[in-house]
Amino acid sequence: MNPKSHQILFHSPELRIPLQSVTLSFVSDRTLSHLKHSLFNVSPQFVSSFYFTLNGKPLLDETPLLTTQFAPFSTLLLRSRLFGGGGDGGATGAESRDCYLNMYAEKKPDKVDPNEQRLSKWLNCALSNEPLREPCVIDNLGNIFNKVALVEALIGKKLPKEFGHIKGLKDMINVKLDLIPGVDDGISGAKFQCPIAGLEFNGKYRFFALRNCGHVLSAKASKEVKSSCCLVCHKEFEELDKIVINGNDEEVVVLRERMSKTTKEKKKKKMMIKKVKNGNVDVDDDGVSLEGKRLSGTKHGVDDKAVAKVEGNGRVGLKGVSDVAAKRFKATDIAPANATKDVYASIFTSSRKSDFKETYSCRSLPLGRN
Numbered sequence: 001m002n003p004k005s006h007q008i009l010f011h012s013p014e015l016r017i018p019l020q021s022v023t024l025s026f027v028s029d030r031t032l033s034h035l036k037h038s039l040f041n042v043s044p045q046f047v048s049s050f051y052f053t054l055n056g057k058p059l060l061d062e063t064p065l066l067t068t069q070f071a072p073f074s075t076l077l078l079r080s081r082l083f084g085g086g087g088d089g090g091a092t093g094a095e096s097r098d099c100y101l102n103m104y105a106e107k108k109p110d111k112v113d114p115n116e117q118r119l120s121k122w123l124n125c126a127l128s129n130e131p132l133r134e135p136c137v138i139d140n141l142g143n144i145f146n147k148v149a150l151v152e153a154l155i156g157k158k159l160p161k162e163f164g165h166i167k168g169l170k171d172m173i174n175v176k177l178d179l180i181p182g183v184d185d186g187i188s189g190a191k192f193q194c195p196i197a198g199l200e201f202n203g204k205y206r207f208f209a210l211r212n213c214g215h216v217l218s219a220k221a222s223k224e225v226k227s228s229c230c231l232v233c234h235k236e237f238e239e240l241d242k243i244v245i246n247g248n249d250e251e252v253v254v255l256r257e258r259m260s261k262t263t264k265e266k267k268k269k270k271m272m273i274k275k276v277k278n279g280n281v282d283v284d285d286d287g288v289s290l291e292g293k294r295l296s297g298t299k300h301g302v303d304d305k306a307v308a309k310v311e312g313n314g315r316v317g318l319k320g321v322s323d324v325a326a327k328r329f330k331a332t333d334i335a336p337a338n339a340t341k342d343v344y345a346s347i348f349t350s351s352r353k354s355d356f357k358e359t360y361s362c363r364s365l366p367l368g369r370n
Ligand SMILES: [Zn+2]
Pocket: 210, 213, 214, 215, 230, 231, 232, 233, 234, 235
């Protein structure tokens, strides 16, 4: 080996450059940058996106090739910088992965004491967060509000999305809370109680409101006194009239399902009423209008019955169907005396289906077609 020179090696699996050697003379003032440029005959910008490492340590482009760092036959690795992924100049690549992930992690709000949060739901309005003050209302999901705050938000259209199911007064249930005797407005703790069991309305006990009368009772009271009447006003209620206040996730899911079911039913009813008002006979379950049946004669109605009969008997009563069809009424069967059947039939549009022509006048259309 020439004593005045030594060799270093480099390779780049990323660029598919196999192991190569560079022979350095002791008078060379070349740097790693020169070496890079000698490898790529392209723009400097492209060249700058690669760097050398030695034993995993990145090297600056200005590092002279003839440095004590490079022992003879040191192997350099040529690597590409990962843009936007660290190691792109902004980061040295020396940070731990954990630091890196933390840098981009979303900042979480300070942890809220779950106990405090639960308590707040029972003492304060779910919307305004102000202490509960009568008159109070609940929504169909069991959230409790100060009525004034809720109505104001509703009018001002400032209701947050989570309360989007409250569209008007009809979606609020006025509740009657039982004030704990001797407690005034200034106190921060529970102000209301179960009128029967005396349990405080503070989140430690389950409470529900009755939809019809608005009385708020503890679950304990209703368990002890099994009754289908309100324990305060003795008004009757059904199980579905009980709305759990500030229920857990599962209870809210149940309430939400019940609410959407009721909304759908109401919509359907509304549509039916509208149709009847418009003079249309309402729509039956199959979505087939009764009027449609009437227009096409009694045929369909009768056929339906015949089919039902077949299914009901379990026997195939095709005879029944044909009998019924034969009995179908035809006006021409009772043509008046002195009128030929054809002439009499011509009065009825149904008699001449084949030679019917559409004209400019819609009145000439047969009944079922206009
Ligand atoms: Zn009641």
